[in-house]
Amino acid sequence: MPGKEPDPQDKLGSHIQTLAGKLNEAYEVVIKLNKSSRAKQKAYYDRNTKLVTFSVGDYVYLKGMVIGAGKSKNFRTRWRGPYLVTKRLSDLNYQTQITPGKLAIVNVNRLKRCHDAPKRKKSK
Numbered sequence: 001m002p003g004k005e006p007d008p009q010d011k012l013g014s015h016i017q018t019l020a021g022k023l024n025e026a027y028e029v030v031i032k033l034n035k036s037s038r039a040k041q042k043a044y045y046d047r048n049t050k051l052v053t054f055s056v057g058d059y060v061y062l063k064g065m066v067i068g069a070g071k072s073k074n075f076r077t078r079w080r081g082p083y084l085v086t087k088r089l090s091d092l093n094y095q096t097q098i099t100p101g102k103l104a105i106v107n108v109n110r111l112k113r114c115h116d117a118p119k120r121k122k123s124k
Contacts, residue, residue, distance in 0.1 A: 052108055054094055058085045059114035062096065062106060082114035 054060060059082040067073050087095035092108050 051091065052111070052113070053091070054085045054088070054108075054111065054113070056085055056087060059083065059117045060085055060094075060096065061112045061114055062098075062104075063110040063112070065110070079112060082118055 061079040061081040062083055063078060064076065064080050067076060083096040083098055085094050086097050086103060089095060089105065093105055094108065094111065095103055095105050096111075098104050
């Protein structure tokens with residue numbers, strides 16, 4: 001009985017366990033790589049960023065992100081406004097008045113300071 005063949009069920013079970021172990025190892029490697037790449041991407045993004053703050057009553061320009069179907073990005077106006085800052089919600093989010101009665105919450109990354117505040121029209 002020296003040439004006794006192992007049971008096919010045992011072979012299959014050990015193969016499944018080996019495969020599951022290798023998949024677990026691969027999953028852990030991917031998780032570690034993902035964490036390190038996120039940290040590198042965040043450091044790269046934060047390298048040139050500056051925290052800009054606005055006060056209530058400041059005028060800002062709003063960066064338009066949507067181009068629209070059938071329109072060229074080359075001929076669009078990138079900055080719209082000026083709009084009035086009505087409320088500071090956090091360090092990163094501000095509430096701006098787009099039109100009378102219409103407010104929008106905007107991230108600071110889409111805002112640019114307006115140095116020449118618009119002149120108010122005098123009522124007669």
